[in-house]
Amino acid sequence: MNKANINYKQIFRDILEKKYPHKKEECISLLNKEYLSVLDVITLNKKIFGSPNSSTKAFNQSHRAYNESTVIHILNFQKKHHLNNSELAIHFKISRHTISKWRKEYFSIAI
Structure with missing residues (x-):
């Protein structure tokens, strides 16, 4: 699947709705944007899931891609x-x- 076809807004809305409804208010301003940039996705991920441990950080860092x-x-x-x-x-x-x-x-x- 092409990155352009991934609906990150819907993914994050579903995650917030099902698992983290208490964090919805904190993320609403980013989710209301017309377009989510790569940095917005990273910010949302951090707001929802918190700071990762060092091994997760290393893995995530090596798999980032910037347009x-x-x-x-x-x-x-x-x-x-x-x-x-x-x-x-x-x-x-x-x-x-x-x-x-x-x-x-x-x-x-x-x-």
Whole structure:
């Protein structure tokens, strides 16, 4: 199944309805957005399930994928908050080498 066909809003609504109704209010603002970005999905996941243990963090980190609009959002966040690559990498829990690669690829788009 293509990522574009996954209805994350409905998945998270079902999870909240069936297992975590007490967290619904906390997540409603994100679920009411017209479009959920990759960062929104990560935020919702953290709000619903809490912070994962270290082995789960490592597994999840190695399986993240960022689309172009998310990369541009992250690079614009860096510019807006005057962060260097290391600070940005820590903030978003991304490799600083990945940040450097993105800056080379998207420099003209994001900046």
